[in-house]
Amino acid sequence: MAGKEPPNYQRVVDDLRRRILSGELAPGDKLPTEKELQQRWGFSTTIVKHALTLLRSEGLIEGRRGSGNYVRDRTRLVRRAHSRDMRKRIGSTSPFTRDSEAAGRRPSWEAHSEKIPATQHTAERLGIQPGEPVMFTRYRYLADGVPIQLAYSYEPLAVTGGTQVEYPEQGPVIGVVARMDFIGVAIDRFVEEVTTRPAMPEEAEALRLDRRGGRWVIAVERTYYAGQTAVETADIVFPGDRYRLVYEVPVDPWSSPDEPDMP
Known part of the structure; x- marks a missing residue:
């Protein structure tokens, strides 16, 4: 039996997390805008915002007022x-x-x-x-x-x-x-x-x-x-x-x- 499809927000999270952890998106890189993510995935604003909130809570990205979301430098x-x-x-x-x-x-x-x-x-x-x-x-x-x-x-x-x-x-x-x-x-x-x-x-x-x-x-x-x-x-x-x-x-x-x- 095929596995259950993950929620839409989780698909966005998993994709961006993979790109960040693989280095495809490097520290300091700007993420696609919310509008661009909506167009890419065909999901609502609410779903995209929820995905970005989860990535911020994981410490993978940070929001900069008036500028957008960026990949965080995770060097501790x-x-x-x-x-x-x-x-x-x-x-x-x-x-x-x-x-x-x-x-x-x-x-x-x-x-x-x-x-x-x-x-x-x-x-x-x-x-x-x-x-x-x-x-x-x-x-x-x-x-x-x-x-x-x-x-x-x-x-x-x-x-x-x-x-x-x-x-x-x-x-x-x-x-x-x-x-x-x-x-x-x-x-x-x-x-x-x-x-x-x-x-x-x-x-x-x-x-x-x-x-x-x-x-x-x-x-x-x-x-x-x-x-x-x-x-x-x-x-x-x-x-x-x-x-x-x-x-x-x-x-x-x-x-x-x-x-x-x-x-």
Whole structure:
């Protein structure tokens, strides 16, 4: 028995997806207009619009106001958690710079720092009292001019206040680990909690997310520790289609069950 014919909108989706994934339509290419797709397939405006909406939700195309639909560049930056904090001091590059350059992209970022009192939530994450002063830094990272990451960082001024690295973007070294090393604070671990959620309106605007496509983000809550002291906590937001997170976790060495435990 012959298979059931797919819905009309799915036929349009499958055709355009195939052409995009095969490279026939390359990143940056403009798709046929809605009118041209209607004429090619003989389908209604509603069917064509639905097909394009599905392709946007898959992250394959993006709409540009007043211009049409274009094939998206699906190259993702790779964030390798196990090597992102290599200890480098003077002249070091940030982990984001390394991620971007590894992908052949030009990195840039915007940052603003200010001293604020810790909120209850921030204080709990840092293990300090609410109201204690922290350095709050808001970041927006771009690759080839495209927003690709947001970060909101909080550092207790009891650790960095009065030092050369008090303001994260104005000191002699870059990156949390290198900056803390510079003032003799040895970070020995970080903890990350990863979730996905819909983008908040301000995040969607800052990241230039397509309103007609998917607006989900990867949210990472990260805290750095030196011993039992939390020295920085941050909320990091990635568009799910622009970044790939990679974790490598060591496993305790294996020992034979026949081998006695060493005293």
